[in-house]
Amino acid sequence: MSLPRTLVLTNDFPPRQGGIESFVEAVVQRLPPDRVVVYARGQAGDAAYDRGLPFRVVRHPRGIVLPEPSVARAAAALAREEGCRAAWVAAAAPLGLLAPALRRAVDGPVVATTHGHEVWWARVPGARRVLRAVGDGVDALTVLGPWTGEAVGAALSDAGRRRLHRLAPGVDLERFSPHVDGGRVRARHGLGDRPVVVCVSRLVPRKGQDTLLRAWPQVLAAVPEAALLLVGGGTDAERLRGLAAGTRSVVLTGPVPLAELPEHYAAGDVFAMPCRSRRAGLEVEGLGMVYLEAAACGLPVVAGDSGGAPEAVLHGRTGFVVPGASVDETARRVIELLADPERARAMGRAGRAWVERAWSWERTVGRLEALLSAQE
Structure with missing residues (x-):
């Protein structure tokens, strides 16, 4: 051809x-x-x-x-x-x-x-x-x-x-890879070797960072050493900073250069973005490339159920799909992955293989x- x-x-x-x-x-x-x-x-x-x-x-x-x-x-x-x-x-x-x-x-x-x-x-x-x-x-x-x-x-x-x-x-399989080192990002934000949940996305209500923040007390109750890394900028930044106020285990990085995105994914152990549909279904997630980029980096993902987002996850194999507005279900799946690192790593390997094969x-x-x- x-x-x-x-x-x-x-x-x-x-x-x-x-x-x-x-x-x-x-x-x-x-x-x-x-x-x-x-x-x-x-x-x-x-x-x-x-x-x-x-x-x-x-x-x-x-x-x-x-x-x-x-x-x-x-x-x-x-x-x-x-x-x-x-x-x-x-x-x-x-x-x-x-x-x-x-x-x-x-x-x-x-x-x-x-x-x-x-x-x-x-x-x-x-x-x-x-x-x-x-x-x-x-x-x-x-x-x-x-x-x-x-x-x-x-x-x-x-x-x-x-x-x-x-x-x-x-997905650029060379840029987004399990071999990327997230150590510099961890050091920059004082995360050390703590278990880290990372979300890379624009800070807008549809993406669900607020759901993550509301779920975070439940996560800390189960995994006290956990940290949450919210990567990106957007119109919802000020409100999210308010929700995170007084929580020392939450880091909002602000906007980062595109070239640094892979190492921000790599700084996490679990990727989570519980996106949700808004405005009577007019505002939805078409697919959610961040889930596939995270999977390419070897991370298990927790995705919201908005629009086509579930198509970027093999539920139960590369991660989980949750109701995007559900604080409890988001917390449950994040805890499940943080509490069983071996299973989380296996899901990450399955995600990488799927992205190589299909994306x-x-x-x-x-x-x-x-x-x-x-x-x-």
Whole structure:
């Protein structure tokens, strides 16, 4: 299979950081560089970033890229200039509306990718119509997994549902590894050799750090030497610091550089993020890459039951899924893992093996290449 020269259309591209940006960057950098050209959102620092890339990037001159006629003309002109024969819309809503114009330019498949926030689009009337139109216009619409497929599919026509394909993100198995040393992070925060529960995520209510903090007295009653390491920044930071006030066994690190994330995972013995759905199901977890990154580092995980998060855990084998709002169940599973280190390590080994088998970036890129190479 030879990948046709492909136009990538996206708002979500570095140097801006975020989950979708990381997904798109990881995929594009693994595609053959002579087969890729990117049309992306303009942003501060983009020229310096683009100079280091082995493929061409054209930046939209007015910042955010919208599905409007001027963008359709610019993207189509770039595709024709570069001899593109396929297009990847790296975030389906709303740029997937440009699929008909892109198909005329490339005379080949147009693939659009959803990342989880489209679940919200699928449940709000006006946005739902946009998502349905996207599904009707593309050749393939990708979803993270079964849960997001069902949620997004509810907004699509029968034809749109037939175009759904799974395209889950991958894990960098070299960066996130059981061989990473978390000793420097432990030393920095005075954790020594205590059993540590770690949570790496944005500090927002949906992620469930508050549930962990409310569960923490029960954990300490059973495992008095335990420590809780909350890694990340976000809008909920001040409230969480209030909940942790006076608890010397809890550390909030604040934001940390991306390059240091693996050693923060490695500083833990158990990973826990009891995420929960909010706002009548409009705010949900699409998948939860942090569970897979933790598993890749050899940690057992405790995950909440929001949205597609359970798909990132083999319950009872690589960790546990708990009701995200349940303080008692969260505490019970964390205690269970801390009290039986050998079982916890066995779950961590099983998690690493599962990620190697099913969640590599190479697997993800291969699936996308197959969709972009398909001819009707």
